[in-house]
Amino acid sequence: MEVRIDNLTVKINEKKIIENISASFRDGIHVVLGPNGAGKSTLLKSIACLIKPSKGKVIVSDTELCDLSRKEISKMVGYCWQNPLYGFFESTVEREINFIIKNLGIPPRADILEILGIKNLMDRSPFELSGGEAKRVSLASILIANQPIILLDEPFEELDWMGFKALQKLIEKFRNEKKVIIIAVNNPILVEPLKPDTFVLISSGSIKAKGPWTELNDELLTSNGVVPRGYLCRFCSK
Ligand SMILES: Nc1ncnc2c1ncn2[C@@H]1O[C@H](COP(=O)(O)OP(=O)(O)OP(=O)(O)O)[C@@H](O)[C@H]1O
Ligand SMILES: [Mg+2]
Numbered sequence: 439m440e441v442r443i444d445n446l447t448v449k450i451n452e453k454k455i456i457e458n459i460s461a462s463f464r465d466g467i468h469v470v471l472g473p474n475g476a477g478k479s480t481l482l483k484s485i486a487c488l489i490k491p492s493k494g495k496v497i498v499s500d501t502e503l504c505d506l507s508r509k510e511i512s513k514m515v516g517y518c519w520q521n522p523l524y525g526f527f528e529s530t531v532e533r534e535i536n537f538i539i540k541n542l543g544i545p546p547r548a549d550i551l552e553i554l555g556i557k558n559l560m561d562r563s564p565f566e567l568s569g570g571e572a573k574r575v576s577l578a579s580i581l582i583a584n585q586p587i588i589l590l591d592e593p594f595e596e597l598d599w600m601g602f603k604a605l606q607k608l609i610e611k612f613r614n615e616k617k618v619i620i621i622a623v624n625n626p627i628l629v630e631p632l633k634p635d636t637f638v639l640i641s642s643g644s645i646k647a648k649g650p651w652t653e654l655n656d657e658l659l660t661s662n663g664v665v666p667r668g669y670l671c672r673f674c675s676k
Contacts, residue, residue, distance in 0.1 A: 439499060439586055440464050441485065441618050446494035448477075448484050455480045456643040459494070465616040466635035467609065469651070471626055473663035477643040478622035479520050482589045485620070486517035498587070513542055516583060520591040520622070522576030526564040531556065531575050534564050538583045547584045553608050554578045555600065569596040577605065588612055590621045594628045606631060625665045626654065639664070 456477040487504040496503040528534040656666035
């Protein structure tokens, strides 16, 4: 499967938020990098057709994605919110998890609840969870539908060490299942263990660089306001 975005431009209240973004993503792990306010979340939301672009298209296997019905789009693409609270509306975690399954009429992927460790939260209100619990529930409530295209918006924010490793395991599982995985982060260190395939670096709404992950260098990152890959290990001692 290939997701292709052609000249995507999004305007909100007449202001250009992203401009002429073109890229293509095959199965594997792709990272969208950029400083705060660069347009990463806007890009992911427009790939999921949650925001209507003023120009450009999202093409999946020769079909213009946003021409499909909302139900068909939801079966193809899972967008996981940067802020989990934006996605919650049910009274319990169990209802939140079941919502997408019922609405799309598809079988759930039970391994996701197991891996993300949320089985003990089922009878809780999603609005009363801790930050990390909410992030895990939010991820599970989307990914349970097993979409072939997964968009993860700052997925590691709020997660503790167990949560971080669990999500890493899940993403690696998705990669083995040949899904297209696009992850937005402003800190590349968080995705380094996944050995991503490609990156797209955006700043002020447009692409500054893109290519294989191995070609991402620290000068490119710092000159665009992103944490350099080598930063943490300046403080590592042997
Ligand atoms: N609904 C909206 N109305 C007005 N401005 C918006 C809206 N959504 C986003 N923006 C603006 O568009 C720009 C890009 O926002 P976006 O959330 O895509 O950035 P981001 O790269 O995801 O940033 P972060 O690293 O902080 O998550 C920001 O300046 C933001 O304030
Ligand atoms: Mg964002």
